[in-house]
Amino acid sequence: MSDELLVVRAQLGNRAALEDLVTRWQRPVWLYVRRMLDAERADDVAQEAWIAVVRALPRLREPDRFAPWLFTIVRRATLNRMRRQYADRHDLVGDFESDVDRPHDGIRDPVDGLMDRAEMVARLAGIPVLEREVLVLHYLEDLSVEDCAQVCGVPAGTVKSRLNRARLMLRAHVEEEGERT
Structure with a gap:
């Protein structure tokens, strides 16, 4: 229904x-x-x-x-x-926690799932609230840009720019971690 x-x-x-x-x-x-x-x-x-x-x-x-x-x-x-x-x-x-556990080659290792979740928690925590909000709504709750705009009470263009900033922040965070290891 x-x-x-x-x-x-x-x-x-x-x-x-x-x-x-x-x-x-x-x-x-x-x-x-x-x-x-x-x-x-x-x-x-x-x-x-x-x-x-x-x-x-x-x-x-x-x-x-x-x-x-x-x-x-x-x-x-x-x-x-x-x-x-x-x-x-x-x-x-x-x-912050994600319920997303990524399977590896069809086999899910519980330890890998915990690491993926911990990584997601750390990455989301480093993003400002406005950007984190649209990231969660769009990618994790599967709402369209227009629906995110309605939920947040902002124009669709603002949602797009926040998503872009959030992606850039995530990328920078991942690259920074890569340089440290």
Whole structure:
């Protein structure tokens, strides 16, 4: 069943449709938040975002645009938490994790997976929040440039330039590490 149909059914009061939506999107939401914040805060922020989603779902006018709408709410919850933390003079950059384990020659070595994840964590942590955000949304959450623009509330050209800067930063970080080894 499509997200659009589930949204319409949930808006009409079908609890099973709402449960299906939450089940389908729970992991992508948590992974997005986790990539932006540390694990300790990710659970709380994801839960806050879901509460906001459930409250706002009846007002969603374009059910076919559910994913960008969802990530807009999740982004807002994440940024609100980051702002509160900044106001409290805590560190804005947390640990970042990727659920991407790259198989090698069809065989997945758990140690390699841990190293890949650790490398991703280190590389994401070194990128400023605005660039990291579009990188996560576009490459890890598979949103289009236009959807990223909608989620971030910026023009598509801004998303493209942030993606370009993020790629350059990642490349520089990888090249710098290569020179050190």
